[in-house]
Amino acid sequence: MNVHPDPEALALAALPAEPSDPGVAAHLASCAACRSHVDELARTVALAQDGVDGAADLAGPPDRVWAGIAAELGAELQPVDDPPPPERPKARRRVLVAVAAAVVALAAGVAIGLGVGAVGDAPGPRPPASTVVAQLQPIGPLDPAASGTLTATEQAGVRTMAVRLTGVPDTGGADYLEVWLMNGAGTEIVALGALTRDDTGYTGSFTVPSNLPMTQLDLVDVSAERYDGNPGHSGVSILRGTLA
């Protein structure tokens, strides 16, 4: 048994333009294993040549396909095994102007979610010594039964805000809900973080930086967000309340 050619020589033997190497050719004539390998590589070249005709189709499905996936999975598309911590510190930034089409798409998704069964109004556990500082009311097409509270706790100079939402229908058009503080004009906005879904609704607890201008940021806003790589506000608010 003569020694097998090196893998690069075998690869060359499968390529269309390479001149045949007499040594490799002689080996292939007598070695079924190498011959089979080269045949597979040659078939790979042929497949690539066939497949390249369909390269235009590989550009990807239209965006509505992902929208369909997100809508069908709805609330299923939540982190289940190891949800990320609710804190998600972010820099201050401006509200993005929502594209009308995105609003329509998300509103449609929320509307679909309405039929999927709202969660009951079970009150969630609240830490003692905290005060309710805002009641959140649904805005937009959300079920009027949905509601939320924002409680604030001050401990050792650290202010924590806890948000609990109940009666929120499955947000079929959204991937997750996010809490924001903003001013009335919507020109200043700070992200507090994403909410975690649990048996009775959504919940999240966030540490609020002490240097935030809270007198300006007196609105609490909950938005429906997508995992679309855009960290800004989606423009789709589903609940709002005013800080006391």
Place this chain on the structure above:
Amino acid sequence: MIDPGELSDLDAADRATAERLAAGDPTALRAAFNRYGGLVHAIALRRLGTPQDAEDVTQQVFVRAWRGRATLDLQRGALGAWLVGITRRQIADRLASRRRDLELADRVGRMSFGSPPAPAPDSVVEALAVADELNHLPDQVGTVVRLAFFDDLTHQQIAALTGLPLGTVKSHLRRGLERLRGQWRRKEGAR
């Protein structure tokens, strides 16, 4: 001097996405869709012939991928192969359902409204998987492979044209070719 990491980085990225998906991370589904949605959709389009069915199947593949993420066996198959496996089954279901519709139409004595588009042979799936992977090879490897496959250049001509050392060209050709081979060679093994 040769890129020791680039091609294995592709595997590592796939594996990381697969692990996050198996762990229930929704962003991993989006990442899988971004990487393989084009391939899944192209296969469905080619096999089923109608854009609407192709989009429906693509949606179902990723919905099932999410719901069936527990079946994603990281030891046995790559993420792409697993998704292509789901795609094949979705397409088979869709074709079977078309056949049933036609048979039903026959039995009740109605004329069917023309035949559905003839499905393309299965090698189309393999060809698309190879072409898709070729699009995702590291730039330099992809360029070298394309020159050999489509422009009928020898490795010496490619080296002269690109200015790359001969050894690099040969290495790119071998590694690129073997990675592309993996796209059709191991598909059947993946559940």
